[in-house]
Amino acid sequence: xxxxxxxxxxxxxxxxxxxxxxxxxxxxxxxxxxxxxxxxxxxxxxxxxxxxxxxxxxxxxxxxxxxxxxxxxxxxxxxxxxxxxxxxxxxxxxxxxxxxxxxxxxxxxxxxxxxxxxxxxxxxxxxxxxxxxxxxxxxxxxxxxxxxxxxxxxxxxxxxxxxxxxxxxxxxxxxxxxxxxxxxxxxxxxxxxxxxxxxxxxxxxxxxxxxxxxxxxxxxxxxxxxxxxxxxxxxxxxxxxxxxxxxxxxxxxxxxxxxxxxxxxxxxxxxxxxxxxxxxxxxxxxxxxxxxxxxxxxxxxxxxxxxxxxxxxxxxxxxxxxxxxxxxxxxxxxxxxxxxxxxxxxxxxxxxxxxxxxxxxxxxxxxxxxxxxxxxxxxxxxxxxxxxxxxxxxxxxxxxxxxxxxxxxxxxxxxxxxxxxxxxxxxxxxxxxxxxxxxxxxxxxxxxxxxxxxxxxxxxxxxxxxxxxxxxxxxxxxxxxxxxxxxxxxxxxxxxxxxxxxxxxxxxxxxxxxxxxxxxxxxxxxxxxx
Numbered sequence: 001x002x003x004x005x006x007x008x009x010x011x012x013x014x015x016x017x018x019x020x021x022x023x024x025x026x027x028x029x030x031x032x033x034x035x036x037x038x039x040x041x042x043x044x045x046x047x048x049x050x051x052x053x054x055x056x057x058x059x060x061x062x063x064x065x066x067x068x069x070x071x072x073x074x075x076x077x078x079x080x081x082x083x084x085x086x087x088x089x090x091x092x093x094x095x096x097x098x099x100x101x102x103x104x105x106x107x108x109x110x111x112x113x114x115x116x117x118x119x120x121x122x123x124x125x126x127x128x129x130x131x132x133x134x135x136x137x138x139x140x141x142x143x144x145x146x147x148x149x150x151x152x153x154x155x156x157x158x159x160x161x162x163x164x165x166x167x168x169x170x171x172x173x174x175x176x177x178x179x180x181x182x183x184x185x186x187x188x189x190x191x192x193x194x195x196x197x198x199x200x201x202x203x204x205x206x207x208x209x210x211x212x213x214x215x216x217x218x219x220x221x222x223x224x225x226x227x228x229x230x231x232x233x234x235x236x237x238x239x240x241x242x243x244x245x246x247x248x249x250x251x252x253x254x255x256x257x258x259x260x261x262x263x264x265x266x267x268x269x270x271x272x273x274x275x276x277x278x279x280x281x282x283x284x285x286x287x288x289x290x291x292x293x294x295x296x297x298x299x300x301x302x303x304x305x306x307x308x309x310x311x312x313x314x315x316x317x318x319x320x321x322x323x324x325x326x327x328x329x330x331x332x333x334x335x336x337x338x339x340x341x342x343x344x345x346x347x348x349x350x351x352x353x354x355x356x357x358x359x360x361x362x363x364x365x366x367x368x369x370x371x372x373x374x375x376x377x378x379x380x381x382x383x384x385x386x387x388x389x390x391x392x393x394x395x396x397x398x399x400x401x402x403x404x405x406x407x408x409x410x411x412x413x414x415x416x417x418x419x420x421x422x423x424x425x426x427x428x429x430x431x432x433x434x435x436x437x438x439x440x441x442x443x444x445x446x447x448x449x450x451x452x453x454x455x456x457x458x459x460x461x462x463x464x465x466x467x468x469x470x471x472x473x474x475x476x477x478x479x480x481x482x483x484x485x486x487x488x489x490x491x492x493x494x495x496x497x498x499x500x501x502x503x504x505x506x507x508x509x510x511x512x513x514x515x516x517x518x519x520x521x522x523x524x525x526x527x528x529x530x
Contacts, residue, residue: 035207035230035231035232035233035242035243035245035246036226036243036245037226037227037230037245037246037249038223038226038227039223039226042227043170043227044169044170044171044226044227044228045227046227046245046246046248046249046252047168047169047248047249047252047253048248048252049248049251049252049255049283050252050255050287052283052286052287053286053287053290053291054290055286055289055290055293055294056289056290056293057285057286057289057290057293058286059279059282059283059285059286060282061278061282061309061310063286064282064285064286064289064308064309064310064311065309065310065311067289068289068300068310068311069298070300070313070330071264071265071298071299071300072298073149073150073196073264073298074265074300074313074330074368075330075366075368075407076149076404076405077149077150077196077368077404078149078359078363078368078369078403078404078406079146079147079148079149079359079368079369079370079371079392079396079403079404080148080149080150080151080152080196080198080332080368080369080370080371081143081146081148081150081151081152081370081371081372081373082152082153082154082200082267082334082336082370082371082372082373083151083152083153083154083372083373083374083375084096084154084157084336084341084342084343084372084373084374085153085154085163085342085343085374085375085379086129086154086157086159086161086163086342087099087122087125087126087129087159087161087177088157088159088342089129089342089343089374089375089376089377090125090128090129090377091110091113091114091125092342092343092344092345092376092377093106093109093344093345094106094340094344095340095341095342095344096157096158096340096341096342097158097209098122098159098342099122099158099159099209099210100158100209100210102117102122103117103122103210103211103212103213103216103218103220104212104213104216105213107213107216116217117212117216117217117218117219118217118218118219119219121218121219121220121225122159122210122229123219123225123228123229126161126171126176126177127176127177128177128377129173129177129178129377130177130178130378131177131178131180131182131377131378131379132378132379133376133378133379133380134178134180134182134185134375134378134379134380135379136182136185136186136188136189136190137189137192139186139189139375139381140186140189140190140192140193140195141193142381142386142389142390143190143193143195143389144193144194144195145389145390145393146389146390146392146393146396147392147393147395147396147397147400148195148371149195149196149404150195150196150197150198150264150265150370151186151190151195151196151197151198152198152199152200152265152267152370153183153186153199153200154199154200154201154202155183155199155200155201155257156201156202156203156206156253157202157342158202158203158205158206158209158210158237158269158271159206159209159210160203160206160228160229160230161173161228162174162253163182163183164181164182164183164184164256164257164260164261165180165181165184166253166256167256168249168252168253168256169227169253170227171227171228183199183257183260183261184260184261187199187261187263196264196265197261197262197263197264198263198264198265198266198267198302199257199261199263199265199266199267200266200267200268200269201253201254201257201266201267201268201269202268202269202271203250203253203271204237204242204250204268204269204271204272204277205237205238205269205270205271206230206232206237206271207230207232207233207235207237207241207242207243207246208232208233208234208235208236208237208239208241208242209232209237210229210232211232211233211234211235212232220232230246237270237271238270238271238273238274238432239274240274240275240276240277242277247277247280248280250280251280251283251284251287254266254284254287254288255284255287258287258288258291259291262291262292262295262297263299264292264297264298264299264300265299265300265301265302265313266288266299266300266301266302267301267302267303267315267334268301268302268303268304268307269304270304270305270307270431270432272303272307272308273303273304273305273306273307273432281307281308285301285308285311288301289311300312300313300330301313302314302315302332302370303315304316304317304430304431304432305430305431305432313329313330313331313332314327314329314330314331314332315331315332315333315334315370316331316332316333316334316428316429316431317333317334317335317431318333318334318335318336319333319335319358319361319362320429321333321428321429321430321431322361322362322365322367322428323365323367323426323427323428324365324419324423324425324426324428325365325412325419325422325423325426326365326366326408326411326412327365327366327367327426327427327428328366329366331366331367331368332362332367332368332369332370333358333362333367333368333369333370334370334372335358335369335370335371335372336371336372336374337349337350337355337371337372337373337374337385337388337389338350338372338373338374338385340374341372341374342374343374343375343376343377343382344374347374349384349385349388350388351388351517352388352391352392352395352518353516353517353518353519355371355388355392356392356395356518356519357446357465357519359371359392359403360403360452360463360465360519361413361452363403363406363452363454364408364409364412364413364452364453364454364463365408365412366407366408371392373385373389395518398490398491398492398521399463399490399519399520399521401456401461401490401523402454402456402459402461402463402490402521402523403454405456406454406455406456406461407454407455407456408453408454408455409453409454409455409460411453411476412452412453413450413451413452413453414449414450414451414474414475414476415447415449415450415451415465416447416449416450417450418450446465446466446517447465447466448464448465448466448467448468448469448472449473450464450465450466451463451464451465451472451474451476452465453476458525458526459523459524459525460477460523460524460525460526461521461522461523461524462474462477462521462522462523462524463519463520463521463522464519464520464521464522465519466517466519467510467513467514467520468510468513469513470509470510471507471508471509471510472506472507472508472510472522473505473506473507473508474505474506474508475504475505477501477505477506477524478501478502478503478504478505478506479501479502479503480503482501482506482526483526484499484501484506484524484525484526485525485526486523486524486525486526487499487506487508487522487523487524487525488522488523488525489510489511489520489521489522490520490521490522490523494523495511497509497510497511497522506524508522
C-alpha cells in the first residue's frame with residue numbers, strides 16, 4: 001500500500017496534459033524579457049544548470065511515473081517538522097511575506113521603523129541577520145525529542161535569499177549576513193540524530209512576488225541588486241510567468257541543493273504548479289532521482305495539487321484542505337504551530353491537544369503531519385514552541401505505537417463529526433484556489449463520542465478525543481462484527497481495562513477522568529483480525 005503516485009495517469013491523460021503545456025508556452029510573456037538578473041559575468045548573474053545525468057529517469061512524466069516509488073520511510077514516519085526562518089524573521093511583522101508588504105501595503109510602518117524602501121530595502125536586512133543564537137545541534141535534538149522522523153527547513157523562501165552557502169549566488173547565508181551554511185549545519189545535525197533530512201524551496205514564487213506598488217519608491221530596479229531582486233515583474237506568483245533565465249537559475253539552485261545536502265524530500269510551494277514549467281520541472285526531477293540512485297537513497301518530492309504528475313507525495317496546506325476520508329496514496333498535511341508561518345511579534349500558538357488531534361486525524365486517514373515551527377531572527381526557537389514540541393514528544397513516547405508504522409483501519413473514525421458516507425470533497429482542497437479551498441470545514445468535535453482508528457499488525461488502536469466520564473462506548477466494535485480479547489490503555493504503565501461487548505457497542509470501563517485535555521489511546525487485540 002502507498003507505493004504508487006497520488007494518481008495514475010494513462011497515456012491519454014499524459015497527452016492531454018502535454019497539450020495544455022504547449023498552449024501555455026505560446027501565451028504572450030513580453031514582461032519576461034525584463035527579468036534577466038544581473039549582467040552575464042557578474043558574480044550574481046543567474047546561474048546555468050548542470051546537464052542531465054545518466055540514469056533510469058528521463059525528463060518525461062512517463063519515465064518518472066514508471067521508475068518512481070514512494071520511499072519506504074515516508075508513510076511509517078507520520079510526523080515531520082517544517083521550518084520557516086529567514087530574513088523576514090528580523091522585522092517579524094505581519095507574516096513571512098514581509099518583502100511583499102514593505103513595497104506595497106505596509107510602507108508607512110516600514111518607513112517609520114527602518115526608513116523608506118528606496119533607502120532601506122529588503123536587502124538591507126541581510127547584515128542584521130547574524131543568528132547569534134542558532135544552535136543546529138540543539139534544534140535537531142529538540143526535533144527528535146518531539147517525536148519527529150523527518151525535518152524540512154525552508155532553504156529559500158519567496159524572498160530569494162538562499163539559506164545555504166551557495167557557489168552560484170552571493171545572495172546567500174554563506175556569503176552574507178551570518179556567513180554560515182545554515183542549511184548544511186542543520187542537515188548534518190539532523191542526520192546525526194538519525195532523522196530524515198529534507199528541504200523546501202519556494203524560489204519559483206520570487207519572480208514576481210515583491211513587485212512594488214506604483215507609487216512606492218524602492219530599490220528593486222537598481223541594477224546593482226538585479227541578481228537578488230530579479231528585478232520582479234508584475235503578475236501572480238502562481239501564473240507561470242517567470243523568464244527562461246529565471247527558470248534556468250531555479251533549476252541550478254535545485255541541483256546545488258541536491259548535490260550539497262542529499263535531501264530525501266524536496267518540498268515545492270505552489271509556484272511550480274503551472275504546466276508551463278513542466279520542461280524545467282522534469283529536468284529537476286530526472287536530476288534528483290538519478291542522483292538519489294547513485295547515493296542509494298529513497299527520495300521524493302512533496303508538491304500540491306497536480307504540480308508534479310508523478311514522482312511526488314501529495315501535500316495539502318493546512319488541515320482545512322486535507323482529505324476527509326481514507327486517502328489510499330502517500331500524502332501529508334503541512335500546518336503551522338503558530339498563527340503565522342514565520343516568526344512575528346505577537347504570534348500565538350495552538351495548544352498541544354489541538355496539534356495531537358490533528359496528527360491523529362491525518363494518520364487515521366493514511367497521511368502524515370508536517371508541523372511548521374517559527375524560529376526568531378536571532379536563531380532561537382521560542383520557549384513556547386519548544387514546550388509544545390516537547391509535550392507532543394511526551395505523548396508520542398507513550399502513544400506512538402498506534403501512530404508510527406500504522407495504516408488506516410476499515411474506517412477512520414466514528415462520532416458526530418465523521419461523515420456517514422464518503423463526502424464529495426473527500427480528496428481534499430486546492431491550495432492554489434484560495435476561495436474554494438479555504439471554505440469552512442468542521443473540525444473534529446472535542447467529545448467523548450469521537451474516536452479515530454489506526455491499525456498496526458493485528459492490533460487496532462482507538463484514539464479517544466476526550467476522556468469519558470465512566471466508559472468509552474465504541475459502536476464500531478460491537479459484537480459480532482469484532483471479537484475483542486483484550487483492551488489496554490496506553491501510558492507510561494500500560495493498563496489492562498475491563499470491557500464488555502454488546503450488539504450495540506464495545507463498552508470499556510475507564511479509570512477516573514484524566515486532568516489532561518490530550519487524547520487517550522486504547523490498544524484493542526482480538527482473536528480475529530479487526
